[in-house]
Amino acid sequence: MRPAVRPYLGALGVIALLAGASCDPVHDDAKSALGGETPGVRRGPLHRPGQPCLVCHDGEFGDPGAFTVAGTVYFDAGDTTPVVGATVTLQSADGTMASVLTNAAGNFYLTSGQYVPSYPVHVNGVTLGPVSVAMHSHIGGNGSCAGCHVDPPGPDSPGHVYIDVPDGGMAP
Secondary structure (H helix, E strand, O other): OOOOHHHHHHHHHHHHHHHOOOOOHHHHHHHHHOOOOOOOOOOOOOOOOOOOHHHOOOOOOOOOOOEEEEEEOEOOOOOOOEOOOOEEEEEOOOOOEEEEEOOOOOEEEEEOOOOOOOOOEEEEEEEEOOEEEOOOOEEOOOOEHHHOOOOOOEOOEOOOOEOOOHHHHOOO
16 A cells, blocks of 8 residues: 555544544443443343433434433332333423333333424323323423433432332233
8 A cells, every 4th residue: 555545544544433423521421321231132122221212312323313202111119110001191392292102121212203392391191001190390301201210219310200000000
């Protein structure tokens, strides 16, 4: 290879490296704080339950895709058994509404192709069968539920999102 070409190829490598890196150290720290993936769980709709989804699903680089609202629902405040098939109903400040079902990990999410809310957003209900729970406060500007709903509950967090269905939603 001719010497004049090497600096050019080196510059391309640096540009490629920088294109894949974030320039926001706070955001980078938030991503690092999530830790590694759970062994045996592939990246996809079932991964990272209970974590702040929009930290990665922010659309910064297009992959992973952007979510507008996302979270995880559990059966009660005391454990992390996921609720499967609950309906989460949201209402945007402009009156538009969206509903989404929780999956096998208790996760739910909406993309910009499905729902782009105007904040504040209200959770009109998390419903499973005859049980429905509404959130008493609003979502101010970040649709990542685990941005506020983290464990353990305390002065800075109400704890994870839960519906408190008797007997885990199972019929007697």
